[in-house]
Amino acid sequence: SYVLTQPPSVSVAPGQTARITCGGVNIGTKSVHWYQQRPGQAPAVVVFDDSDRPSGIPERVSGSNSGNTATLTISGVDAGDEAAYYCLVWDTTTDHWVFGGGTKLTVL
Amino acid sequence: EEQLVESGGGLVQPGGSLRLSCVASGLTFSDQEMNWVRQAPGKGLEWISYIGSFSRTTIYVADSVKGRFNISRDNAQNSVFLQMNDLRVEDTALYYCATLREGYHFFDLWGQGTLVTVSS
DSSP states (O other): OOOOBOOSEEEEOTTSOEEEEEEOTTGGGSOOEEEEEOTTSOOEEEEBTTTBOOTTOOTTEEEEEETTEEEEEEOSOOGGGOEEEEEEEEETTTTEEEEOOOEEEEEO | OOEEEEEOOEEEOTTOOEEEEEEEESSOGGGOEEEEEEEOTTSOEEEEEEEOSTTOOOEEEOTTTTTTEEEEEEGGGTEEEEEEOSOOGGGOEEEEEEEEOTTSSSEEEEOOOEEEEEOO
16 A cells, blocks of 8 residues: 655744655655644645645645655744644555655744 | 534444444535545544445445445435444544545545544
8 A cells, every 4th residue: 555654743943944745656646635733623734736725825835746755845934833734645546545644843 | 604513423342333424514415525534542644435426336445444334425414424343442533524625636624523432
């Protein structure tokens, strides 16, 4: 089965840029979606199809995907960005959806 | 307002069964492709099962629950269900239902989840 690998944690100072990676074999050939989950809340999509943002998500949140790594980038990080972030792909070979293990973003 | 509300969770012994329900409102339920996603306490997200829209019989099930969990829907009740049999301790989790964004492969609208605890 397809495996997505994320770092367990990322820490950045306020105002800096956070980059959260999601690794998978040839992930650049798949559409990657990113979710933010705050404690006690359901996940919410922040980027879909590699780099598109739903309405209401600011431009400082962006995504990219190439080769074996997809990246979620959050610039100008503030305390409100503290959350767990998950990547998601649909594996066409199995018709299964696969989540990465999640990354806890801490704002120092 | 579009909303999904799950119910049916609770405490069950290993080997037992539970049936989860998810009721949709504020949207055309029959058009929605529905999913169940779970999250063990303090852990990450795990997709469990998918059922197609309308009366399509397309169903996908994660390997971790195949043969034990069954997804179904009743469009007249605006509901999707998850029948869980032969429950194991490792099935303990918050179970979310979620719609699939039409034309895409990501989960769009989520409920708040229902907690299933499997313990003796």
